Amino acid sequence: MAATATIVNAVESICGVTTSISEQHVDLRESRQTRDLLVHNPFNRPTPFLTSISSGIMANEEVNRDDAYAVGRASMKTMEGKVFSNILLQRKNNIKSMNVKCM
Structure with missing residues (x-):
């Protein structure tokens, strides 16, 4: 708030x-x-985990929302040079948000 x-x-x-x-x-x-x-100081993070500024809830190590760009780039790299019909997207390469994975 x-x-x-x-x-x-x-x-x-x-x-x-x-x-x-x-x-x-x-x-x-x-x-x-x-x-x-x-x-809820956003600049004084006691843990390396992603923390909600409004509630102070900390995400666990599975949450990778803050690395969305890097995850997306890595996923795109696996598609390079492939025919569209041969591309397989794996669930483990998805972005995992805080609303599912919290401590």
Whole structure:
């Protein structure tokens, strides 16, 4: 939520408007934004695993979403010089996302 609050603040600054803070919008308070950033700091990763900024959930070692480009390039390399009807795509070469594999 801290990331969206930063975007909202930037848009408000550009447009010259402000959002009134009420009990309905506790996520807009500076204290909440600071706390969220301290709790879920994206730049202070204690583990090498991919971590969700919003929830702090860590993926296991099977998740390779952050290496999608490299996985895709490697998959394309296996197809080079082959006739389309002879290409076999293997499930093990797919991108594995966090919504399936979490610790």
